[in-house]
Amino acid sequence: MDLLLSRRVNSAMMNAILFLFGIILSFAQLQFTEAQIGACYGRDGNNLPPQQQVINLYKSKGITRMRIYDPDEATLQALKGSNIELILGVPSDKIQSLTDSKTATNWVNTNVKPYSPSVKFRYITVGNEIEPSDPLSKNVVTAMQNIQKAINSANLQNQIKVSTAIKTDLVTNPYPPNKGVFSDPALPYIKPIVNFLVQNGAPLLVNVYPYFSYVGNQKSISLEYALFTQKGKNDAGYQNLFDAILDSVYAALEKVNAPNLKIVVSESGWPSQGGVGASDQNAGTYYKNLINHVKGGTIKRPKGPIETYLFAMFDEDLKKGAETEKHFGLFRPDKSPKYQITFN
Known part of the structure; x- marks a missing residue:
């Protein structure tokens, strides 16, 4: 008993x-599923809050990842001990100089090494949306290689991956997504980059903007398809434009012998004013649905989540280009939220 x-x-x-x-x-x-959302912190404005207040805002909203576009000292100092994981950008005007290995080592020793491990660097992205026709394009891979060597010398290679961020218009024939292929002008630029990433176990950073695809082709693309609110699937089996764009890039990677290369969505957003389809309602809908959607995967890569960085933290009144460029912020410069969003 x-x-x-x-x-x-x-x-x-x-x-x-x-x-x-x-x-x-x-x-x-x-x-793990809910910790994949970051936000891009651009500073192209004359009315933005100080960097320490920005870091405090990230923490208060549970935003655990950040992308910045240059090694701003005040931002790096404020990030110390914050546990916010960081994508650090190499600005375009520095890329050519980094083809010199000593300069690349000095760049890492100045902008990375003194802050690690207090700052949790995740990726270093050498350039943002460099066009294959840009003379700088021929320097990107060499700069990436030199930064990687400097990262190795600092014994940070297990923590930090080196990559670059591309636009999705490097892919031609994006629909249906399986037909996606890198354009002939893009191939000489992208193939060496892809080979470098595969060799080093790093992801490709891709800026994904359904907004611009929608604005450029409203006859074929509905607002609902772009905002994740379409009810049924289209003839290719897709219910939203974000997945279709992302899978077209995966298809293009398969065609350059990189079927297992991971993609990080390094920017995605929707403007609240300044152009077609730009409104508070549409932008709020896009951001909320995007945050929820990337917990899962796509048709070609069903195992999520998708690491995604929302563009951008603030409206930036000094941004150049179309008026919409100034209105992608999740927050106003006074730190008040434009939308009621739960980030993580």
Whole structure:
């Protein structure tokens, strides 16, 4: 009788332990799923809050990842001890100089090494949306290689990956997505980059903007398809434009022998004013649906989540180009939210 009771007690304890372990595992998976959202912090404005206040805003909103476009010292200082993971950009005007290995080493020793591990660097992106026709394009891979060597010398290669961020218009024939292929002018630029990323286990950073695709082709692309609100699937099996764009890039990568290369969505956003389809309602809908959607995957890559960086933290009144460029902010310069969004 005592033996039977003991077995029952042991069985009950084991079930309780397994139940508790299941809760912990589920919580860990939930945390992993919901920790993929970051926000891009641009500073192209004359009315933005100080950097420390910006870092405090990230923390208060549970935004655990950040992208910046240059090694701003005040931002890096404010990030110390914050546990915010960082994409650090090499500005375009520095790329040519980094083809010199000593200059690249000095860049890492100045802008990365003194801040690590207090600042949690995740990626260094050499350039942003460099066009294949830009004379700088021939320097990108060499600069990436030199930054990588400097990262290795600093013994940070297991923590920091080196990459670059591209526009999706490097892909031609994007629909249906399986037909996606890098254009002939883009191939000499992108293939060496892809080879470098595969060799170093780094992802390709891609800026994905359904907004611009919608504005450029309103006859074929509905607003609902761009905002994740379309009810049914189209003839290619897609229910939203974001997935279709992303899968067209995956298809193009497959055609340059990189079927397993990971993509990080390094920018995605929607403007609140200044152009066609730009409104608070549309932008709020896009951001909310995007945050929820990237917890999963795409048709070609169903295993999510998709690491995604929202563009951008603030409206930036000094941005050049179309008027919409000034109105991508999640927050106003006074730090008040434009939309009621839960980030993570």
